[in-house]
Each structure stands twice: as structure tokens, then as C-alpha cells.
Amino acid sequence: MSVLEKFPTPEKDDCILDYQAITKILPHRYPFLLVDKVLSFDEESKTIRAVKNVTFNEPFFQGHFPEEPVMPGVLQVEAMAQAFCIVMYLAEPEFTEGKRPAFMGVDKCRFRAPVRPGDTLELVVTIEKLRRGIGSANAQCLVNGKVVSDAVLTATMV
DSSP, rough: GGGGSSOOOOSSSOOSOOOOHHHHHHHTTTTTTTOOEEEEEETTTTTTEEEEEEEEEGGGGSSOOTSSSOOHHHHHHHHHHHHHHHHHHHHHHHHHHHHHHEEEEEEEEEOOOOOOTTHHHHHHHEEEEEEEEEEEEEEEETTTTTTEEEEEEEEEEO
């Protein structure tokens, strides 16, 4: 049985996990759940592609910045971290079942372009190391195929 079979079937055909399934993996909820859907999971490369739709009504745009709204970099890192925890769960369910994610670190983080309302933030995370529920990954945020931020992340399941 595939680990994906444990989750509700998405209502739309454009993803493999939607909001209902994501909330079974991550403890985050609005307004801090920053992954809207998972587009794909490659079991062999341990890579996930997920999406965060950035809308003007996000609470952080009220103060960051009212005249020129930009998604805070720290929230881009958080979105990558949430996608990382989802791919950890999918890649090694025997070590992550019944546990919650704990973000441990961020290295080599770079912000390359602003993310604005109306953008679709594509999250691409590839696990580089994963042993007994502790992992590190290369993560990127892309808008229209262009890297807007990237980092090396470390997380565990507790």
C-alpha cells in the first residue's frame, strides 16, 4: 500500500494531496498553514513539488508593506519547511507516523526576488539525507519557474 492511499482523495485532479490530507500531516492551521496543495512526490529522488497561492488578503500584507506588499522571507522559509516535513512523512512513514514535525535549522538561505500578491509560490524540496526521522534537504521557492528563494533545511519528527 502506498503512503498516499492513507489520505483522502483530492477533489481536483491537479494534485496528489489537498488541504484535507495536508492537515493530517502538519499541525499548522490558518493563517500559518503555508502549503495549499502537493502537486507531486517522487519516491526515488525524495522530491516534492507543492504550491502556496499568495493572495492580497494574507494578514502579513497589512504591515509588510502597505504601499508595496512583499511576502516576508521568513514566511517563504516556513513554507519550504512545511513542504519539507510533508516529504519527510511521505518518504519514511515508518519513522514519522503519529509524529509532528519540528524545524531544526536553516542554512545557506538566499532571497533572490520579491514575492507579491497574485504570485503562485511553487515549493520544490529534495531530501539529501534522512535517517531515523531526522533529515536535511535542499529547498527552493519559485515563481513562474524562477527561483525567488532557496535554503538548506534540517528538520525532525517528534
